[in-house]
Amino acid sequence: MNIADVKDLMAQFDASSLREFSFKTPEGELSFSKNEQAAEPSAPVQVPAISAVAQAPVSETIPVNISEEVSNDTSAIEGEEVVSPLVGVAYLAPSPDKPAFVSVGDAVKKGQTLLIIEAMKVMNEVPAPHDGIVTEILVDNEEIVEFGQGLVRIK
Template sequence: MDIEKIRTLIALMEESELVNLEISSDDEHISLTRHYDAPAPTMMAAPTAGAATPHTTESQPAMKAGSVETSPMVGVYYSAPSPNDPPFIKVGQKVQAGDTLGIIEAMKIMNPLEATQSGVIDEILVTNSEVVQFGQPIVRYKA
């Protein structure tokens, strides 16, 4: 089985939010299982009839302007090619579409994270060696 077929199956799992996928044929067998920490369920107390709920904008963080680059897969984000090398990007750096923003390791495969657009890096939203989820914002470009 070739690596592209495996990547296609992984993408299918992520899109469909499947936890397990098993495929067998005469000469091949592949079994994929996603392991991730699901957020703990939270209990919300029902408001009492006489209680007023304050609505303040100070308690909710404001979304910053500018487009974001998101993770195309679940994995571990690395900001540099090796621990002794400088990071691929820094805040304030101008990048072109196709430039490497980092590496995402998934299933022991190092996948380059490439910029999909040109712009100036405003904020790096993840840290080196952080586990990232599919669709999680990685960097924010200046507006």
């Protein structure tokens, strides 16, 4: 496989929605991943240093006093944040004509469904991690959510 083929595969992978891709030939193996965790290579790989990044101009920063905003926001935040276990579309109700799973002020039991995240046509229930009261719903219905993004706050 020549470098042009590898570059073509990289461009196609980058433009696709795939998260991982592996390709084996008698000449060797290629693996691409868009996941956050870096895989350790089986053999040392030498990568040429790019000095252009070090020479880029540094923009001037403007100091901002955010202490007032932080102190106001912390009083409103109560409870433990339930985060998204995967990337997908959040649904707050089982169907458009049904009521929401939970609302602010609702008492929830451990394991109760808080919302559903659709990923790859599979509906994944997000359960309450413990008993408590819903203090805040951090996402909107049909909003695309990321892994680790806050969904609901329970105290």
